[in-house]
Amino acid sequence: MKTTTEITRISKFLSLVLRHQPSTIGLALDANGWAIIGELLAKSNAAGIAIDLELLQHIVATNSKKRFAFDESMTKIRASQGHSIAIDLELRPTAPPEILYHGTAAANVQSIMTNGISKQSRTHVHLSTDQEIARTVGARHGKPFVFEVRAGEMSAAGYQFFLSENMVWLTEYVPTEFLPISADL
Missing domain, CATH: 3.20.170.30 (ADP-ribosylation fold)
Incomplete structure (x- = not known):
């Protein structure tokens, strides 16, 4: 397994490509912000960022802010929020707490x-x-x-x-x- 520093670096990289600049590695996000995991891994590795499925699962499971999520089929991944690019997270209006x-x-x-x-x-x-x-x-x-x-x-x-x-x-x-x-x- 990678060191904590390496995992943090890769998590920041994932935030960049899944929230702000997927074009950095030529990644395509669908209208709802989902990226195909196989494509993400291949393009990340081609860009010199060594990520495999086990490491990706570890980052998603252990990220303290739960920034990333897999779809039900475990074939896609997206950032949970924080995008600077236009995507539809399919969120429904929800009554907030008072404060x-x-x-x-x-x-x-x-x-x-x-x-x-x-x-x-x-x-x-x-x-x-x-x-x-x-x-x-x-x-x-x-x-x-x-x-x-x-x-x-x-x-x-x-x-x-x-x-x-x-x-x-x-x-x-x-x-x-x-x-x-x-x-x-």
Whole structure:
């Protein structure tokens, strides 16, 4: 088995080709973001990224964020969310909990308080039911700051929410009126 460092490197590579740039290795994703596993393995190996089915299964099973999923037949794989390319994850609108959290860098707070939370280059804004997860996400970009999102009120006002396979809450946009500031954890 590969080292933890090698597995992390391959997981990041999979995020790149399954979420953002499948063209990096000439991979084709279908309309729902699925890639044929045999094609993914062949094109990855041709690009110098050594992956076999056993390693791919290990990465999917052990990824702490559950970023990837196999289809029922175990012949296809896709990223669970976080895409910057247009795909249909076949998610259905779901009523969110009353409160969700969004982690960001403290440097972004003023802009968000003026403009709301936008999806930027992604297909959705990512939200969590867990403050600590939101804090960890924010810390990836600098000093973390956690926004409390009044998701229940947003939903009642007509905004749609979706729950990804890996339990990340998704929405198109969070207007400022639904952003009371939570304590910086």
